[in-house]
Amino acid sequence: MIQITQVPVDPVRGRVYEHGWQSWSPSAAYPVTATGERPRQDPRLQTMCWRPDRPAPGQGFQGEGLLAVEPGDGSPARLFAARDGLLEVPSVRARLHRDRLVIEADGPVDEIPHPGGIEAALARWADLFTERAGVRPPRPAPTVWCTWYHYFGEVTEADIAENLAAIADRGLPVEVVQIDDGWQAGIGDWLDDRIDLPAMVSRIRADGRRAGVWIAPFLVAAGSDLARAHPEWLGGDAGHNWNRPLHALDTTHPGARDHLRRVFARLRDLGVDYYKLDFLYAGALPGLSAYRDAIALIRETVGPEAYLLGCGAPILPSAGLFDAMRVGPDIGLTVAPPDGDLSRPSQHAATMTTVARAWQHGRLWVNDPDCLIVRPAVEDREAWARTVERYGGLRASSDRILDLDDWGLETTRRLLAAPPPPTPFKSPPAGRQRP
Structure with a gap:
């Protein structure tokens, strides 16, 4: 892991969004003082429900290709996103050290500030990602x-x-x-x-x-x-x-x-x-x-x-x-x-x-x-x-x-x-x- 930056946060109001690897991998926004969800009991679930061969650390957060921070002090949200996302999806980690989140990644990511909160930042990033990836507008789903x-x-x-x-x-x-x-x-x-x-x-x-x-x-x-x-x-x-x-x-x-x-x-x-x-x-x-x-x-x-x-x-x-x-x-x-x-x-x-x-x-x-x-x-x-x-x-x-x-x-x-x-x-x- 290579350290990217440190983000000042309010330990009471700050939040971190951790995006899971696949459909079944938990994704959520947590208080900065928390630790993201981890597999429990059966180690085989790391392969079947989480990211194989990339277990998250015992403390803090690990987003797969996406991690977002809402500092909680009025400053813009910060999104850390895979530069590619299709063929290269880095794991992005965040750990709280006093009043700062230390951000690390094992591959190239972009740091993107957004004046809104986490949800607005993710939506804006998705608009840009789909354009770059050539994603066509979805078709209506049948019932x-x-x-x-x-x-x-x-x-x-x-x-x-x-x-x-x-x-x-x-x-x-x-x-x-x-x-x-x-x-x-x-x-x-x-x-x-x-x-x-x-x-x-x-x-x-x-x-x-x-x-x-x-x-x-x-x-x-x-x-x-x-x-x-x-x-x-x-x-x-x-x-x-x-x-x-x-x-x-x-x-x-x-x-x-x-x-x-x-x-x-x-x-x-x-x-x-x-x-x-x-x-x-x-x-x-x-x-x-x-x-x-x-x-x-x-x-x-x-x-x-x-x-x-x-x-x-x-x-x-x-x-x-x-x-x-x-x-x-x-x-x-x-x-x-x-x-x-x-x-x-x-x-x-x-x-x-x-x-x-x-x-x-x-x-x-x-x-x-x-x-x-x-x-x-x-x-x-x-x-x-x-x-x-x-x-x-x-x-x-x-x-x-x-x-x-x-x-x-x-x-x-x-x-x-x-x-x-x-x-x-x-x-x-x-x-x-x-x-």
């Missing part, structure tokens, strides 16, 4: 119903058919039906189906709706058919999920690239035109150039009209590649994450980081706060509905429709009927909701 948050990996054809009928019967304004995790034979085995995917896509389209799928294109589970058949396509350790170790697909290997083309050409030819690309951190493990090339390959294969939603993706290096982006951790049935780690599924974690990244909506892409779930089993469902209504650019329901009570059904209908335009939110909110 979605997703299988995940009720059926998880056990979705069946009968489940999809039941909800298609319920959506039509209740007049819900759903444009896309997205089949989430569970349709495939295994993680990495995307050319083989556990359910009859061609029949389900055909059924969805026959109902007058668009068909979407979830896929984690850069993950290969240990023991999968692909891992056994092509060990030469496997990259580094990508963590642990689905009760097994995960490998990253080495997208620099010509055979792996051809495999990606076959997978997405098949989905395209089935009639899928909405793709949730998940666990994308794995695609960046071989390097950011390889990551951007691999997403470009997918886009080329599915075509320019297909809608791409990224998730678990390195944020700044994804600019210009996606129509929409998950900007926080997964939602959960509970307010607090079970282990206290704010990269993990929960209402509080999803809300905190979604609010802190509100400035990205309509600039980098359409912001996805994660799905609306409002069945009675969801703790404090009213609060989560308010978050989705205020910060949800992409609106997706993920309840079993028949489980919704009157309030849940009416809330789902209302939020799906009126998604915001793909333009910046009018009043960027404060970037911190503290646990």
Whole structure:
């Protein structure tokens, strides 16, 4: 780390904004006397939810490509931003020493003063970044119903058919039906189906709706058919999920690239035109150039009209590649994450980081706060509905429709009927909701 500067701050009123590496990495503004969020308990989360190989220090803050300071003494905010941001994303650190923040970075950053606060500084920087990166204005997002948050990996054809009928019967304004995790034979085995995917896509389209799928294109589970058949396509350790170790697909290997083309050409030819690309951190493990090339390959294969939603993706290096982006951790049935780690599924974690990244909506892409779930089993469902209504650019329901009570059904209908335009939110909110 190289020291860049020292910023005088008011220890009582000063704030620091710490931007996380990927979709699930916590982002927030903190008092200058605090320490940013860190992984808890499971060390594998450093790879899966934070920035691999760049753990933050025990005290202070570490922003990935972005760190902002609001001194609190009336002087302008100071933004420390990656000079590149797409292929080179320095970690920027801040630590309090008496009445000054010592700012350090491990790569080239620009120091940008802004007369407004943190949120205004981030919005202005995003306008300049998108122009420099050649990001096109985002397209409107379709409204979605997703299988995940009720059926998880056990979705069946009968489940999809039941909800298609319920959506039509209740007049819900759903444009896309997205089949989430569970349709495939295994993680990495995307050319083989556990359910009859061609029949389900055909059924969805026959109902007058668009068909979407979830896929984690850069993950290969240990023991999968692909891992056994092509060990030469496997990259580094990508963590642990689905009760097994995960490998990253080495997208620099010509055979792996051809495999990606076959997978997405098949989905395209089935009639899928909405793709949730998940666990994308794995695609960046071989390097950011390889990551951007691999997403470009997918886009080329599915075509320019297909809608791409990224998730678990390195944020700044994804600019210009996606129509929409998950900007926080997964939602959960509970307010607090079970282990206290704010990269993990929960209402509080999803809300905190979604609010802190509100400035990205309509600039980098359409912001996805994660799905609306409002069945009675969801703790404090009213609060989560308010978050989705205020910060949800992409609106997706993920309840079993028949489980919704009157309030849940009416809330789902209302939020799906009126998604915001793909333009910046009018009043960027404060970037911190503290646990």
